Amino acid sequence: MTDTEITETTESAAEATAIEYDVVVLGAGPVGENVADRTRAAGLSTAVVESELVGGECSYWACMPSKALLRPAIARADARRVPGLRHLVDGPLDAAEVLAHRDYETSHWKDDGQVGWLDSVGAALYRGHARLAGTRRVVVDAPDGGRHVLTARRAVVVATGSRALLPDLPGLAQVRPWTSREATSAQQVPGRLIVVGGGVVAVEMATAWRSLGSEVTVLVRGKGLLPRMEPFAGELVAEALVEAGAEVRTGTSVTAVSRENGTVVALTDTGDRLEADEILFATGRAPRTDDIGLDTVGLEPGSWLPVDDSLRVTGSEWLYAVGDVNHRALLTHQGKYQARIAGAAIAARAAGVPLLESDPWGAHAATADHAAVPQVVFTDPEAAAVGLSLAEAEQAGHRVRAVDVEFSSVAGAGLYADGYRGRARMVVDLDREILRGVTFVGPAVGELIHSATVAVAGEVPIGRLWHAVPSYPTISEVWLRLLEAYRG
Structure with a gap:
């Protein structure tokens, strides 16, 4: 945006009547929705601006439709590994039915339900393209040609997500x-x-x-x-x-x-x-920050937005960035976690309550972004991980040991699927006797990863994990095999 365009935008904004809120959120995906939920729960008036569908990328073009497409593939693969069942699922998937179910899971790309949820928490929704227009000011160009000017008494939160990054290729x-x-x-x-x-x-x-x-x-x-x-x-x-x-x-x-x-x-x-x-x-992926007025507040358009652990943009007292735009962890669940932290931090600062900055695992610090990010890849086999890989832990300077076991050693895995193939690894901090990371690969391991997330985020000592007895015969017994391998 040129200096002339900035001036014109500012002058146009000045001509419109500004509407005040405590918090203005740019983006109504799951991350923006969670910010609004937390700030409204704290009694702060909140406006949310969305240029596309309320519910965002995850609801319509990422998490929900992709998993709806993948679920039949994984279920069929599992069934083919079960004696007495495999011969019943030899045929192809019903593609039309799979696609129809995918459409259902995306609400046929209509956001009425999500709009209703925003309304239920008392957040005001503005449809249109939002741009920052200086400190705590947001200009919204509505689809009907109208313009709204919103001012934030407490915070503006950027939750505009990311877009696919295409290479520069001929043709x-x-x-x-x-x-x-x-x-x-x-x-x-x-x-x-x-x-x-x-x-x-x-x-x-x-x-x-x-x-x-x-x-x-x-x-x-x-x-x-x-x-x-x-x-x-x-x-x-x-x-x-x-x-x-x-x-x-x-x-x-x-x-x-x-x-x-x-x-x-x-x-x-x-x-x-x-x-x-x-x-x-x-x-x-690239951040969707190229046309949101970052230059009006001294930031580079199109850039990722660096933040502190309370999700406040570096160098700002009022601007926050949550979800993909801060480039900490491009995952919906992690963005929602950041939204909860940011909402708590905004509410605390608004109330004049000191942030718990001395507690890295307190209510106002997104510490899991550094130490305990979980992810599941919904392929066949599934791949799930949390925390640091062996290479990452070594690069961070930790003295660690990787402990690997094959799922073939677990009775529950053999019962789950004939010829079950997979591997588990835990990365043990040898100085502190805690886990730095865990990875599982195999059918259905996505449901195992939260136990690993609790162990990593909670910094549960190896000695205490011995007392977390896995039920027999379940796939979770892989934990016992890992601990046995570590102890020798």
Whole structure:
């Protein structure tokens, strides 16, 4: 935004009647909604501004639709590993029914229910594009051409999330590639799909569309899948994708794309020419902060927003950033956690109550962002992790030991699925005798990760974990096997 545009925006804002609230939230996704819930619960008047659907990316183009697509794939895979049942699920999935259920889980891309929830907590909703216009001021350009000016007595919270980051490739715009949005909302199953990327979106969408009948080719620039997790996680997921009929090529980059007579053509740095009906780029995220007036408060448009542990933007007394925009942990559940912390901090500061800054695990510090971030990748097998990987713990200077066990040693795993394959790892801090991180890979391990999260966040001593007896015969008995392996 130029100086002239800033002046015009400020002058236009001055002409409108400003409406005061204690808190103004930019973005009505799950993170923004949680901020509003906490500030309203504290008695602070709150306005929320949304330019798209209330409920945000997670509800309509990420968490909910992707898991609705994946659930049938995982259920069928599990059933095929159960004696007496596998022969009943040999046929293909009913793609039309799967897509219809996905549409149901997204409320058919209508946000009436989410709007009703915001109304129930007493938050005011403004539809339109919001821009900061100086200290504690937000200008909202409404869809009908109107303009609102909101002022915040206490705080403005940026919760605008992130968008797919596309590479700068020749011909890309004309190809009309899929991003995570198209991959989760497509109404037809492509006959052939190229997936570019090796992270969570890439492997989950490769799993989902392969299960629905697409011929899937995954192109990974690096050495393997899921590079932010323990190496064995990506290895096991890659093996399963290949067994399911997908092709996984590592060390391969796309150099150019085109669409010829409706067919996508991708050229690679290995000299290959690949053809498909659609191509998905799952190659990263960028903050949705490029057009929200950051320059009017001395910040760089389009940048990630650094924050302290109370989620207040560095150098500001009134501006907060929660969720993806602060780049601490691009996960919906972690953003909602940050929202709860930010809401508590805003309420405390508004009431003149000192923040519990001396307590890193207190009500006003998002300490889990550093020490205990959980994540589940809903592939077959599932991959779940919390805290630090072995490499991350070593890089942080901790004296650690990795303890690995195969799930084949767990009776409950064998009962869950014939030929159950998976691995568990805990990273033990040898000086403090606590866990720095835990990773599980295997069918249904997503439901195990919260126990690991409690152990890591609670810094539960190894000696005390011996007294947390796992029920027999469950998959959770892997905890006993890990502790036995650690003790020798």
